[in-house]
Amino acid sequence: MRAVIATEPGGPEVLTVTEIADPEIGPGEVLLDVAAAGLNRADLLQRQGFYPPPPGASDVIGMECSGTVAAVGPDVTGWSVGDQACALLAGGGYAERVAVPAGQLMPVPDGVDLVTAAAIPEVAATVWSNVFMVAGLQPQETLLVHGGAGGIGSFAIQLAHQLGSRVVTTAGSADKLAACTALGADVAINYRDQDFVEVVAEQTDGGVDVILDNMGAKYLDRNIDALRTQGRLVIIGMQGGTKAELDINKLLRKRGAVIATNLRGRPVEEKSAICASVVQHVWPLVAEGLVQPIVGRSFPLAEAGAAHAYMESGDHSGKILLTV
Known part of the structure; x- marks a missing residue:
């Protein structure tokens, strides 16, 4: 099968399409013919050599995809050859085929086409969990x-x-702020020329209850400033660095919590439970059109390097897809 690999750690130019052996499936796994794969920030880190896949996972980049079931392993129930699905992966998405633990396979929500479905698994599982x-x-x-x-x-x-x-x-341009407001944001802050802590203080009664943060170290102290009493800060990314000083007294006074999590390295059983909860609670909203995957741009699989460069530019809104 064709797959995208990084020939060495480096920039987008190290990504190339090559032929590798088809994945083999074992008990509890499903083989998926990939229609599209979604890009994630973690993909960029893996390409650069900073975020290797968990033990036993494919070295091929790609943490989510959609496609058609091509084969079903022993002990798998509820899935048949020909079913359309989307999947949360530990790796392997940038390829024509991928092996998926059956619990991390989810039906394509009603009203969503197969290619667009590749934009949902990682974001839905990350946000819901x-x-x-x-x-x-x-x-x-x-x-x-x-x-x-x-x-x-x-x-x-x-x-x-x-x-x-x-x-x-928060967002970094007028167009992006407008897009956020259209999606349901009550307050949209331009982080380039506004201090989000000051705006939060002006626009809320005592701060926010939950923060979903992809910046890490750079925003740690200011995020705690923005929390209200008993607020919860959840850190899911490190775009702003990995080390910062934590004022424990400030956090203690707010009786707040700082939680750092990742999704990729969790055991299959945990990820399967998250996927089941997503299908139960989130999929009905997607099927009704109340929550929609936002796809900003798609690239063919052979242009994975260009897709990575586009993500790194910061110009995109919504998800970026690779189509197979």
């Missing part, structure tokens, strides 16, 4: 999501809005 399962965002509470115009941010805005929460978000 972190904002709702871990941080416990409740109706009438306020969520601050950084990078609201991106794939995760745009999904988080919609989902929190539809489930009755107030949403504050």
Whole structure:
């Protein structure tokens, strides 16, 4: 099969399409003919040599995809050859075929085409597991999501809005701020010329209840400033660095929580439970058109390097897809 590999750690130019052996499936796994794969920030880190796949996972980049079931392994029930599905992966998405644990395979939501479905698994699982399962965002509470115009941010805005929460978000241009507002953000902050802590203080009664943060170290202290009493900060990325000083006294006074999580390295059983919860709670909203995957641009598989360069430019909104 064709697959995209990084010939060495480096920039987008190291990505190349090559022929490799088809994946073999074992008990509890399904073989998927890939229609499209979604890009994620972690893909860029893996290409650069900073984020290797978990033990036993494919070395091929790609943490989500959609496609058609080509074969079903022993002990798998509920899936048949020819079924359309989307999948949460530990790796292997940038290829014509991928082996998937059956629990990480999800049906394509009603009303979503097969290619677009590749834009959903990672963002839906990330937002649902972190904002709702871990941080416990409740109706009438306020969520601050950084990078609201991106794939995760745009999904988080919609989902929190539809489930009755107030949403504050940050973005870096007027167009992106407008897009966030259209998706349901109540307050949209231009992080280039506004201090989000000051705006949060002006626009909320005591701060926000939950923050979904992809910046890490750079925003740690200011995120805690933006929390209200008993607020929860969930860190899911390190775009702003990995080390920062934590004022424990400030956090203690707010009786707040700082939680750092990732999705990729979790055991299959945990990821399967998250996927099942996503199908139960999120898929009905997608099927009704209340929460929609936002695809900014698609590239053919052979242009994976160009897709990575486009993501690194910061010009995109929504998800970027590779089509097979």
